[in-house]
Amino acid sequence: MSRYTSATDADREAMLERIGAGSIDELFADIPASVRLDRPIDLPAGKPEQEVYGYLRDLAARNTSAEDEITFLGAGMYDHYVPALVDALISRSEFLTPYTPYQPEVSQGTLQLMFEYQTAISELTALPVSNSTLYEGPSAVASAGWLARLENKRPRFLVSRGLHPHSREALATTSHGYGTAVEQIPLAGGVTDADALREAIGEDVSAVFLQQPNFLGAVEDLERLAPIARETGALLVVQVDPMTLGVLRPPGDFDVDIAVGEGQPLGNRLDFGGPSFGFFAAQERFLRRMPGRIAGETTDVDGRRGFVLTLQTREQHIRREKATHNITTAQTLNALAGVIYLSWLGRKGIVELGDLLLQRTAYARRTLTALDGVEALHDQPVVREFAVRLAAPVDRVIERCAERGVNPGYPLAADYEEHEDGLLVAITEQRTRADIDRLADVLGAAVAAEREAVHA
């Protein structure tokens, strides 16, 4: 079905005549007959718009989204409220439909928002330089690994077992190509084992990767860990949850070399895992090794302030095989959602929201661990997510809760064999005290029922 094209038969005829071709087939004469497709593509015929809408609406209806249940799922993406102004602004054609701003004179909107975004990320992380996004969180961690490789070519990466499992795996997948080995530093009491880190660190370590708060929700003692990580000249990379940076000390406080993270909590949808954005901030000395686009301020020939893509000689289209990264298309529209969201939250709001998460999370941990058969997996401070151990099979407990319209969280077993009984519970401002009480009610009943089932 012809769709979104305008060429009529008369147009086609006139155009072919101008070209000097007898038919459209002639235009494809360069394709050798032996590799031409001699049948139609084996796909259904095209459908009218309302049928496509209906089909996809029906598929969407088969998913249980955060609209349909009270969810405590987190583990890297969170069901925060996205204010209406984000949707309204990012859906404007002027932001939605341009390409990367290669012509700055007609791209000042995009370039300025990139500059504002970079400023916001610098402020959040307390690090001087930020790029204007990578794809998402775990690949941003992998990109920090590649920067470390360019920087010092040392053969080992040390990763905390508290680093998101997806980040650890993305780093391992990509570093396999250039031959840097990835070694894990275990957790002790829910946080990175400082003694094990001290034991493993050495002159041959390229970079150390930590997460704040770590995957189990625990606040890491960066004041203690950072000097150990940096003692032999390794780069220190910390993946941070941007939503906690109103209350938690930022990476810049600990002279972290690179801070990266998943930007989804900042005004982006869950979208079943993407698209979102990855942020990447660093110390000034890494500016010329940064991956991705960077917007910079300048002036035009009339002396007016304006913005351009800058330091482009780092990038693939100029430096090719010596580029600092291969990234081209990044996540600018998602960054726009991020900077609008941060402007909406504002200087006070990011602290207030952080504090709300902190208080509700503390309450949820107290409430859940008071239940029979539920205990804290660790006792470290937590901000927005915490791990518990259940005295009943976690998958079955989750099933029971789901039947009652509550998704109690993420089972840890698949990623942490040592925590087969672990459940990771995330709190957002959309989960009220009443929701938490409901979780306690449902979870307590589910654990009790499963324990009874075992005893029966």
Next chain:
Amino acid sequence: MADATYPDDVKYHPEHDWARIDGDVATFGITWYAQDQLGEVVFVEPPEVGKSVSKDEPYAEIESVKAVSDVVAPLSGEIVEVNALLSDSPEKINEDPYGDGWLVKVRLSDTSELDDLMDREAYEGSLS
């Protein structure tokens, strides 16, 4: 500078580099033609003092807004000084390629290599 200049007091390498010889130390830079091709220089990645350079091999990088060029050593030796002025004012390479825009000073290891370089006349001839 707007007009092409090729002074007589330096020797030229076909990759558009020059060397000014002073005893066993030579000053290196890039020619007017090279800076004109590159456009406005915005950054120089300088080599370190003490590093050795080999004739015909790259020893530094010069960046314009949309290009990166390797700078090739016209002669071999050990770097004894780099032009610190360029880190703040890389445009000196455009403004004064044979003066303030010099890149490094090198203690030469093999002065016989001088025979391979061109004089002004030969270099200018190679450009046309």
Next chain:
Amino acid sequence: MTATIFEKSVAGRRAFVAPEVDVPRDDDALPERFRRAEPPRLPEIAEPEIVRHYTTLSTKNFHLDKGFYPLGSCTMKHNPKLHERVAALPGHARLHPLQAPARAQGALQLMWELQRALAEIAGLPHVSLHPAAGSQGELAGVLLTRAYHEARNEHRHRILTPDTAHGTNPATVTMAGYEVVKVGTDADGGVDVDDLRSKVDDDVASLMLTNPNTLGVFDRNIEEIASVMHDVGATLYYDGANLNAVMGRARPGDMGFDIVHYNLHKTFTQPHGGGGPGAGPIAVSDRIEPYLPRPQVVRRDDGTFDLDYDRPESIGRLRGFQGNFGVFVRSYAYILSLGADGLADVSDTAVLNANYLMARLRELAGEHLPAAFDRTCMHEFVLTGGPMKKALGIRTADLAKRLLDKGFHPPTVYFPLLVDEALLIEPTETETKETLDAFAEAIAEILAEAAEDASIAKEAPHTTPVRRLDEAGAAKRPVIRQPL
């Protein structure tokens, strides 16, 4: 210039109203030594001003919904409005990526069906939707090649890329731990097969190719190229940036390619968003399949859909979760809307439009802007501005800037690198004949004007929100954040 959102900040203003702390306070919840002393200096501003600020910024952008955007290699085709509606359905937009597969059946089915459709379009049996963009798809593809050879105990060190390649290809090769070897281009614009043969041996892991390539030329020798690579056990990688030219006409799998990446934000019309998001799924042949990233979306025997993590030979994941799902919804809506005929019509019309525009420009501007390769093009073509520069004293950059005054986005300029003063023009299938005519006429006007007075183009643009910007100054003394 509009002041930045930070400059508009006034202490005490706000947009966000915090939900009340509805639980008993625990003042010991976070020990003081972990607490941030000074809050990040985010803007303090009320909602009306945020809306006005970003609306004002938006008006400074040229965009596809406003006008012609013939940016070569970027496939700036219309973005159907239906796609935004279906992507925003709460069942998609608020679906958590870690929802149990049993409660995400609609999403997994959508992904599975998209995989099947993409596989059919590329002529390769297996698809992974995992990579976040074309560049990550490339990295996945090269790592798949590495895994394939390592499984055979082969350790190869070099990968070939044509000198016409997108910069991402060589950049990817380096990131995957290989050395780049460049292959030359023949007089027809295709791979120089003799040069290729001289560089291929059993230390070569792969050749990365775009076909049609960045010159808009379909490589007639593709079968020979494939056999040269396969004879030494190397893989053939297809950069899908130009897939828009051949849908329904030819398939990379049938040409002998082992690994393909798609740019859903090009061929399958995800809006580009000023620089993303996109998505870069990959398709592979049977021999590469075991190494695909995990998880993989599968259909179980009982007809349910699932995420398969049990892939012991997988290269692993390159990113979090299971891909840019929001992009998949849009691209699948596109495939459903067009169907088999519609997709074939896309390529037919894209190629027709490109050849028509090339013909019009030959008539109106051929003397100053001749085609770099004078033959039938595919969905895009390259002109050289060399004669224009010599005769009229204006460069391709000047022409591009003057086009802005005429209300057009310029083509890709100074790429491919091997063409002097290059303009790479890709009109796409969604443009009308009238638009193509108007663009060709605008170029002719600019050339005629330059013959009278070159300074108009050299100082262009004149009518844009800002004029030419000092890029050198920005690079010399980078200011990349607002000082606060």
